[in-house]
Amino acid sequence: xxxxxxxxxxxxxxxxxxxxxxxxxxxxxxxxxxxxxxxxxxxxxxxxxxxxxxxxxxxxxxxxxxxxxxxxxxxxxxxxxxxxxxxxxxxxxxxxxxxxxxxxxxxxxxxxxxxxxxxxxxxxxxxxxxxxxxxxxxxxxxxxxxxxxxxxxxxxxxxxxxxxxxxxxxxxxxxxxxxxxxxxxxxxxxxxxxxxxxxxxxxxxxxxxxxxxxxxxxxxxxxxxxxxxxxxxxxxxxxxxxxxxxxxxxxxxxxxxxxxxxxxxxxxxxxxxxxxxxxxxxxxxxxxxxxxxxxxxxxxxxxxxxxxxxxxxxxxxxxxxxxxxxxxxxxxxxxxxxxxxxxxxxxxxxxxxxxxxxxxxxxxxxxxxxxxxxxxxxxxxxxxxxxxxxxxxxxxxxxxxxxxxxxxxxxxxxxxxxxxxxxxxxxxxxxxxxxxxxxxxxxxxxxxxxxxxxxxxxxxxxxxxxxxxxxxxxxxxxxxxxxxxx
Numbered sequence: 001x002x003x004x005x006x007x008x009x010x011x012x013x014x015x016x017x018x019x020x021x022x023x024x025x026x027x028x029x030x031x032x033x034x035x036x037x038x039x040x041x042x043x044x045x046x047x048x049x050x051x052x053x054x055x056x057x058x059x060x061x062x063x064x065x066x067x068x069x070x071x072x073x074x075x076x077x078x079x080x081x082x083x084x085x086x087x088x089x090x091x092x093x094x095x096x097x098x099x100x101x102x103x104x105x106x107x108x109x110x111x112x113x114x115x116x117x118x119x120x121x122x123x124x125x126x127x128x129x130x131x132x133x134x135x136x137x138x139x140x141x142x143x144x145x146x147x148x149x150x151x152x153x154x155x156x157x158x159x160x161x162x163x164x165x166x167x168x169x170x171x172x173x174x175x176x177x178x179x180x181x182x183x184x185x186x187x188x189x190x191x192x193x194x195x196x197x198x199x200x201x202x203x204x205x206x207x208x209x210x211x212x213x214x215x216x217x218x219x220x221x222x223x224x225x226x227x228x229x230x231x232x233x234x235x236x237x238x239x240x241x242x243x244x245x246x247x248x249x250x251x252x253x254x255x256x257x258x259x260x261x262x263x264x265x266x267x268x269x270x271x272x273x274x275x276x277x278x279x280x281x282x283x284x285x286x287x288x289x290x291x292x293x294x295x296x297x298x299x300x301x302x303x304x305x306x307x308x309x310x311x312x313x314x315x316x317x318x319x320x321x322x323x324x325x326x327x328x329x330x331x332x333x334x335x336x337x338x339x340x341x342x343x344x345x346x347x348x349x350x351x352x353x354x355x356x357x358x359x360x361x362x363x364x365x366x367x368x369x370x371x372x373x374x375x376x377x378x379x380x381x382x383x384x385x386x387x388x389x390x391x392x393x394x395x396x397x398x399x400x401x402x403x404x405x406x407x408x409x410x411x412x413x414x415x416x417x418x419x420x421x422x423x424x425x426x427x428x429x430x431x432x433x434x435x436x437x438x439x440x441x442x443x444x445x446x447x448x449x450x451x452x453x454x455x456x457x458x459x460x461x462x463x464x465x466x467x468x469x470x471x472x473x474x475x476x477x478x479x480x481x482x483x484x485x486x
Contacts (some may be wrong), residue, residue: 043073055179060277077103088280090355124358254468336379366407436475
């Protein structure tokens with residue numbers, strides 16, 4: 001498992017700003033690993049246990065460890081920072097981030113860089129955050145855990161190539177570092193190098209035979225490769241090791257959904273919803289279940305489910321999940337006016353409490369603007385479409401955020417395709433190839449411009465897309481029922 005492989009991307013940056021050579025030339029730290037400032041041995045032990053749990057993808061248990069650590073030592077700034085990094089409660093995340101900032105001046109230089117990385121990214125200072133991360137790695141070039149943390153974050157931001165380099169650095173320090181092998185396998189899988197991915201997974205399972213996450217990850221990668229039976233087998237193996245490893249329960253639901261067995265998927269999702277470890281996860285699992293009604297073509301039941309999720313999220317101050325529910329409702333609506341109404345409700349949800357991290361908010365706004373631009377154009381409202389595209393262009397130019405770049409390029413390419421400007425559209429669509437809607441348009445664009453080899457490659461990638469997202473549900477099953485273009 002990796003955090004949010006198909007859900008919200010937490011802090012998405014354009015990874016081209018990573019400087020592999022670490023050009024600042026900082027002085028290396030006195031120790032081989034980043035120090036942790038605390039006067040409490042108990043707090044230190046709890047903090048370190050939290051980091052170990054994080055590496056083993058116990059993503060709520062590690063939060064409990066860090067909460068216990070700051071209870072033992074309220075001045076343990078790194079624990080506050082990681083609560084902010086990994087938390088799901090907007091109120092807790094905001095308070096933890098402020099506490100880490102308050103304590104930062106009392107820390108060692110390396111710790112200050114770690115806090116700065118987390119805080120700046122969450123507060124929307126992409127370049128400042130990435131610079132702090134690079135400086136931290138330069139200061140402690142022999143700390144495998146830091147390379148893992150940086151690479152794992154980059155992987156979540158869709159930066160598979162840069163993440164792979166970080167994992168290779170970590171494995172150069174310790175060739176049997178399990179967490180790095182896990183993410184290395186994911187980077188291979190994202191590039192569709194499944195033989196390499198499974199080889200890394202075999203090593204990962206062998207190193208941690210009593211942990212559930214190696215099987216959970218294997219299940220996800222098997223599903224990405226289209227081996228659904230193998231996916232189910234590994235998810236069940238993970239649950240046999242730890243019945244409370246809820247992401248494997250969700251994985252069963254996701255796999256059945258992609259197999260076309262929506263009733264079975266709902267049964268598995270119900271179990272995950274019942275045992276979810278926090279409210280944000282529970283709402284996310286409910287959205288996955290609601291999506292099964294879309295896959296079934298029962299849009300009335302999908303509407304009812306998503307509306308209920310949005311209202312629950314609103315009542316529990318989970319503004320991001322409320323916005324996501326409305327955005328997903330908008331995507332499958334037959335009427336453009338209805339879709340635009342739900343998009344407006346989603347955008348309004350993002351401003352209810354003002355606790356959402358600016359990075360999260362920007363990502364979601366860009367997704368909403370993308371869909372609004374496409375729907376407005378489809379409805380004949382070219383003025384609104386152009387306004388949305390201009391906003392996306394401004395966001396992309398100023399932030400270099402990878403999710404925002406994808407939203408902008410996808411919207412721009414779609415509008416150009418509507419105007420039959422195929423050559424020009426291709427340049428934008430090729431920059432957003434993780435979205436099935438974009439891949440579908442790119443197939444059409446290559447067909448119109450007689451680029452047969454590229455058409456075959458993209459069509460194969462589209463037909464082989466096995467991720468449990470709304471975009472996949474609305475595009476890929478229908479494409480698979482059609483004959484290939486050529």
